[in-house]
Amino acid sequence: MKSPVSTAIAIAAGVIVLLGYFVPNPYLTPIRSTLIDWAVIISGIAGLIAIINLVRINWNKLSSTNNRDYYSAILLVGFFLTLLAGLILTPGNIGFQNIVTYIQVPVEASLMGVLAITLIYASIRLFKRRKGWMAVVFMISAVIFLVILSGVLSFAGQVPLLKNLLAAINMLPIAGARGILLGIALGSLTTGLRVLLAADRPYAG
Amino acid sequence: MTNGIIALALTLVTAGLILFFALVPSLRESSSLRVIQAFERLHKAVGHAVEQGSRLHISLGKSSLLEPTNPSALVGLTALKQVSSLSHASDRPPFATSGNGGLTILSQDTERAVFRTSGALEFYNPDRGRLTGPTPFSYIVGAMPLVDSENITAHILVGNFGPEVIFLTESAETESAFTFAASDSLPAQAALYASASEPLIGEELFAIPAYLESGHIYKASLQTQDILRWAVIAVMLGGALLKLVGIL
Numbered sequence: 441m442k443s444p445v446s447t448a449i450a451i452a453a454g455v456i457v458l459l460g461y462f463v464p465n466p467y468l469t470p471i472r473s474t475l476i477d478w479a480v481i482i483s484g485i486a487g488l489i490a491i492i493n494l495v496r497i498n499w500n501k502l503s504s505t506n507n508r509d510y511y512s513a514i515l516l517v518g519f520f521l522t523l524l525a526g527l528i529l530t531p532g533n534i535g536f537q538n539i540v541t542y543i544q545v546p547v548e549a550s551l552m553g554v555l556a557i558t559l560i561y562a563s564i565r566l567f568k569r570r571k572g573w574m575a576v577v578f579m580i581s582a583v584i585f586l587v588i589l590s591g592v593l594s595f596a597g598q599v600p601l602l603k604n605l606l607a608a609i610n611m612l613p614i615a616g617a618r619g620i621l622l623g624i625a626l627g628s629l630t631t632g633l634r635v636l637l638a639a640d641r642p643y644a645g
Numbered sequence: 646m647t648n649g650i651i652a653l654a655l656t657l658v659t660a661g662l663i664l665f666f667a668l669v670p671s672l673r674e675s676s677s678l679r680v681i682q683a684f685e686r687l688h689k690a691v692g693h694a695v696e697q698g699s700r701l702h703i704s705l706g707k708s709s710l711l712e713p714t715n716p717s718a719l720v721g722l723t724a725l726k727q728v729s730s731l732s733h734a735s736d737r738p739p740f741a742t743s744g745n746g747g748l749t750i751l752s753q754d755t756e757r758a759v760f761r762t763s764g765a766l767e768f769y770n771p772d773r774g775r776l777t778g779p780t781p782f783s784y785i786v787g788a789m790p791l792v793d794s795e796n797i798t799a800h801i802l803v804g805n806f807g808p809e810v811i812f813l814t815e816s817a818e819t820e821s822a823f824t825f826a827a828s829d830s831l832p833a834q835a836a837l838y839a840s841a842s843e844p845l846i847g848e849e850l851f852a853i854p855a856y857l858e859s860g861h862i863y864k865a866s867l868q869t870q871d872i873l874r875w876a877v878i879a880v881m882l883g884g885a886l887l888k889l890v891g892i893l
Contacts, residue, residue, distance in 0.1 A: 458656070459653070461649075462649040462650065462652050463646070463649050463650065463653060464646070464649070479710075479711060480711060483709060483711055483746070483747045486746040486749075487745070487746030487779065488746065490746030490750060490776035491779065493749065493776060494775065494777070494778075497775060507794070509790070509794075511790060544780075548782050551786070551809070554812075555809055555811065555812070558811050558815055559808065559836060559839065561815075562811060562814075562815060562836070562839040562840040563839045566838075569842070578838065578839070617831055619847070620831060620834070620846070620847040623847045623848030624829045624847065624848055624850070626851075626870050626877070627720075627829075627848045627850065627870055628713070628717075628829075629656070629873075630659065630663060630866040630867075630869055631716035631719050631851060631866075632716060633660045633866075634719075634866055635719065636660070637660065637664070639860070639862040639863075639866075640722075640723060642722045642754065643751070644754070644755075644758045
């Protein structure tokens with residue numbers, strides 16, 4: 441095992457945080473809080489390093505003699521303008537927040553519009569890609585819930601039988617989602633324990 | 646306090662089960678995994694990329710290690726390690742993209758570990774672990790130009806995504822590349838089901854390390870997960886039954 445010290449530190453930190461979470465204790469709680477605070481600080485620094493890496497890669501792509509990528513210029517100009525404005529005006533400045541929001545929000549909203557079209561297009565092509573009864577179920581449920589959520593059946597509230605039927609149909613995705621989420625929770629638990637048992641060591645580089 | 650102790654006891658039982666299945670040789674050898682077509686196709690796609698000299702792209706999602714969604718990112722890192730081990734010697738080693746700074750550094754570290762253990766550290770390039778954007782949309786949109794510029798024949802998407810991941814899978818589709826995708830997010834699972842070549846649904850995400858033959862502990866972990874699932878089903882059905890007869 442490479443770096444047994446770092447592995448021991450990782451396990452000890454994990455066990456302390458876990459114990460502090462389950463069994464509140466006057467000795468464990470401050471250590472747990474300190475460890476979590478350190479994790480937040482390290483995560484912030486990691487974000488900064490990764491952004492510097494992103495800028496460096498895009499600079500290399502722009503200055504490359506073959507396969508020069510001009511989109512990188514847009515990224516670099518946007519990055520440095522935002523950085524400069526943030527440094528001069530400070531992030532709390534209303535004007536700075538407005539400049540960022542008025543660019544980012546419309547761009548992301550338009551992407552959401554494109555996303556809706558892309559989802560419809562992908563759903564139509566599903567039959568070509570995946571033949572079988574699951575594709576049929578997927579399409580039928582998509583159509584049923586589009587109809588229900590469109591409000592066309594709003595009169596159903598007045599008809600007791602239809603009201604109960606719609607309530608039963610609406611329960612189906614909730615039940616399915618809970619089943620999936622329970623499975624994911626169990627998977628998350630075993631994955632976390634593998635890190636605590638040092639079987640998974642993503643810090644082993 | 647009582648709830649905390651019960652939760653801690655359950656966690657310890659789970660850890661005990663994982664160790665039990667991993668360390669008892671007879672249980673280790675008798676367990677076999679059911680055939681999932683997605684993994685068969687993934688193995689073929691990785692082999693094909695190595696033979697062809699094309700590149701593999703592993704996308705790790707946007708989860709922060711401080712969020713409850715981080716186990717999906719840890720599974721993604723294990724997948725990156727296994728795929729890198731299989732293909733690092735090819736002309737074009739795989740590269741990883743992510744939407745979180747911490748995850749980017751861990752992806753670089755994971756690839757470095759693969760090159761180090763195979764004695765080829767001089768060929769390791771940290772630029773193959775990239776942050777493509779710090780927000781959900783910028784991450785996916787930032788990864789899209791790589792799809793048609795790096796001669797990629799297979800995309801492996803394992804982690805926490807939003808429905809916007811469909812932009813990436815559709816771009817891959819236009820380049821006729823294979824996409825293997827798994828996420829812990831329900832909207833992303835729906836989008837991936839409609840657009841990826843081989844999507845995994847639900848907890849199949851956590852079976853990836855076992856199917857990529859990462860080690861005994863991953864199979865043991867999967868066996869433990871199955872036992873816990875049956876226990877949860879039994880508790881839910883028992884509770885419903887007791888409620889029905891008026892005991893609860």
